[in-house]
Amino acid sequence: xxxxxxxxxxxxxxxxxxxxxxxxxxxxxxxxxxxxxxxxxxxxxxxxxxxxxxxxxxxxxxxxxxxxxxxxxxxxxxxxxxxxxxxxxxxxxxxxxxxxxxxxxxxxxxxxxxxxxxxx
Numbered sequence: 001x002x003x004x005x006x007x008x009x010x011x012x013x014x015x016x017x018x019x020x021x022x023x024x025x026x027x028x029x030x031x032x033x034x035x036x037x038x039x040x041x042x043x044x045x046x047x048x049x050x051x052x053x054x055x056x057x058x059x060x061x062x063x064x065x066x067x068x069x070x071x072x073x074x075x076x077x078x079x080x081x082x083x084x085x086x087x088x089x090x091x092x093x094x095x096x097x098x099x100x101x102x103x104x105x106x107x108x109x110x111x112x113x114x115x116x117x118x119x120x
Contacts, residue, residue: 058074
């Protein structure tokens with residue numbers, strides 16, 4: 001892979017930060033062209049901070065992907081995670097993985113984000 005993959009993530013979310021930190025360590029260790037942007041750079045992506053906080057976003061091949069498509073793009077860029085990108089793209093698994101992320105994981109993490117921001 002020669003093109004850089006950029007990841008826009010919610011650095012204020014402990015769960016998101018923990019997961020992304022793992023990907024970042026692996027990318028640095030393996031010398032992968034993956035860059036990690038915090039929510040502060042949402043405007044550079046054409047997103048508001050609120051839009052960016054709702055889902056994971058990945059810039060790949062000149063387009064912004066979000067949700068499970070973003071995860072699959074990130075995993076595809078990382079040799080040790082490519083298997084997960086392939087499995088979550090299987091015809092039976094894809095709608096299930098997308099549904100779990102869209103209806104459960106992303107909304108839960110976003111609600112926690114809103115509560116954290118309200119406390120500040």
